[in-house]
Amino acid sequence: MGEVWRGYDTRADWVVAVKVLGARVAGATTREVLRQHAQAVARVIHPNVAMVLDVGDQGGAPFLVMEFLTGPSLGEELAARGPLPIVEVCDLVGQAAAGLDAAHRAGVVHGHVAPHSFRLAASGVLKVVGFGMDDRVPGDSRYVAPERVAGQEAAAAGDLYALGCVCYELLCGRPPFGDGAQDGSGGVQGRGAVAAPSASRAEVPAELDRLVLAMIAEDPAQRPGSGEAVRRALAAIARPRANPAAPPVGSPPPAAPPAGSPPPAAPPAGSPPLGSPPPGAVMPVTGVSLRGGGGLGGAPGAGTAGGDGSTEIFQAPGPGGAPRAGDTAVYQAGDLEPAPGPNRKLILQLGAAVVVIAVVTVVMVMWAGARKEEPLTASTPTAEPTTLPTTPPTIPTVEHTPDSTPGVVSTLGPTSLRETVRPKATLGEAIPPGGWSKWLSEFDKAVSAQQAMGAIDPKVADKARDKIRKAARKFQEGRVDAGIDQIAGVYRDLRRAQEKGDMGDAGPAAQVLEDWRLPDH
Known part of the structure; x- marks a missing residue:
């Protein structure tokens, strides 16, 4: 392009x-x-x-x-290292899915997703790059969705299809549909049923198999509904929760009863049948669907069918339904591990501190009681006692003001509190470190971080980011005063949002308002 x-x-x-x-x-x-x-x-x-x-x-x-991104693309990583570790693939593709989901929610379709469409920043964060400018020009044929080959416009489902092909290639070292030899219609020859990634790499878990195959399904309706759904599924696969009720791996089966022993007693009435899990036990499953209907895999009717967005649970195969490595489990509240106990060392330290404070307090009280106080009045030979004043004396204070002379004693107390914490600088009087563009970029990221914390209304955040971008253009045009006026509008909007409760008083964006003050004019 x-x-x-x-x-x-x-x-x-x-x-x-x-x-x-x-x-x-x-x-x-x-x-x-x-x-x-x-x-x-x-x-x-x-x-x-x-x-x-x-x-x-x-x-x-x-x-x-x-x-400017200094890290390699996923295509360069794959060429240098070959198939990547499974957990790393889940993390990288999850970040890519999150970026595509943000674009789709903004109404932007990538249209040219391939391994080189994702590049690492110096911080290690993966970022989506290379958005297609012309939706009529398809991208690499190895990653083009079937409906796009048929002439349909680029859509979010096509981006997820291409991302599934990228995930397959990161796992297996090759794309799912060959080397991209094209037929006469612009499609890829031999496209159809494809073997699961585990056929080329045995350690790929079954859940990841089902997710990848669902992403590259020929029918867009059978693919995951959004990039966020893909990100969540990959996070669950990469970091499965432990099953506390499962037997240790490699533990021997229970010993058979000795010969001649009486048979086990029949279960009481109302108890669950033999072979069923006890109440509160963890049921291993092999997949969780991201959409209704057939889900990501498994036989129809294997789980609880539902409409779009429902969750389906598939029973684990194998003798006795024993959990396998990589199975996903559904937990009840009683199955969760108890919260960690209190830190005994910290408690002992706190107790010792309390004892020391108590001892010091007692010593101070005893010392104050034993100290000899000076008499308030001198004894007189008269019979009448001396009367002490009943009102406290006026304590003189020294107040320095621009109109007063230093050293003049005044009996007036302070009339107001004065601010002692000052901002870093005033915009316009000082240029932020790195220049205006870098400061505005950090301001933009601070608003996004404030929104990610749930501490600002999304509409307020979108309006603020739009004004920040307009301010950046004014600065690049050399119109500094116009840019500062635009920033002042952002400040007013955010301050008004804080007053209405649409933005919290703490957070990255709120800190920017405190660190940089606007000019008085």
């Missing part, structure tokens, strides 16, 4: 990536369509999506300015 250059932003003083769309793409689609799509991608703010910093047009060629 074009070229990606490493650039240097002289105003923000940092390295950026500049994606310049080629003449072929610009000629195939009007510049206005490209501009609107680029602006839509720029509105996708998520930790797992590469941030778009600016959109422009140079000599008829549209371009995007994005954050």
Whole structure:
């Protein structure tokens, strides 16, 4: 579609990536369509999506300015290392699914998902890159969904299909549908039934098999409903919860009763049949469906069928239904491990501290009682006792004001509290470290983090991020005062949200408001 250059932003003083769309793409689609799509991608703010910093047009060629990522892509990782560890695959594909889900919720479809569409940042976070600007141009044929080959427009289900192909390739070292040899219609030859990843890699758990096969299902309705559903399923597979009721791995079967011993007593009336789990026991299952109907796998009717979004539980195969490595279990409240007990060492330390404080207090009281006090009045030879004043004396205070002379004693007490904690600086009077673009990017991330904490109304957060981006454009145009005015609007909106209870007083975004003050004018 074009070229990606490493650039240097002289105003923000940092390295950026500049994606310049080629003449072929610009000629195939009007510049206005490209501009609107680029602006839509720029509105996708998520930790797992590469941030778009600016959109422009140079000599008829549209371009995007994005954050510069120094890590390798998943395609480069696969070429250098081969198939990746299963837990690492679940983590990386889960991050990719989260980024795609954020784009889909913003109304943006990637349309060109492939291993090179995901790149690692220096922090190790995986980010989605390379959003397609022309939905009519399909991507790599090995990852194109069947409905896209049939001529349908790019959709979220097609992105999940391609992500399933990427997951398959990370597990097995090859895409699920061969090397991408195309037939006359632009599709891939031999596309159809595909072997599960465990056929090439035995240690792949059954749950991951079912998830990957569901993502690359030919019918879009049989695929997971969203990227978030994929992320949750991968998180459960990568970090399965322990089964406290399961026997230890490799434990011998129970010994048979000795010859001649009486047969076991019959169970009392009303007790569960033989072979059924006791009350509260953990039932091992082999899969949890992400959608209604057939779920991710298993025989029809194997679980509790439901409508769209329902959960289905599939009974584990094998003799006696014994749990297997990788099985997912459903827990009841009574099956959870008890909360960890109190820290005995900490309790002993606290007790010792209390004893020391008590001893010091007693010593201080005894010392104060034994101390000789000076008499308040001198004894007189008269019979009448001396009367002590009943009102406390006025304690003079020294108050320094701009209109008073130092050292003048005043009997007036303080009239107000004065602020002692000052902000870091005032915008406009000082340029934030790294420049305006970097500060605005951090401000944008702080609003997103505040929203992730649930400490700000999503509508307020979206409006704030939109204004922050407008301010960034004004700064890049050299209109500093206009940019600060735009930031002032963001401050007013967030302060008003705090007053209405739509934003918390604590959090990353609230801290920005405290750290940087607006000019008085």
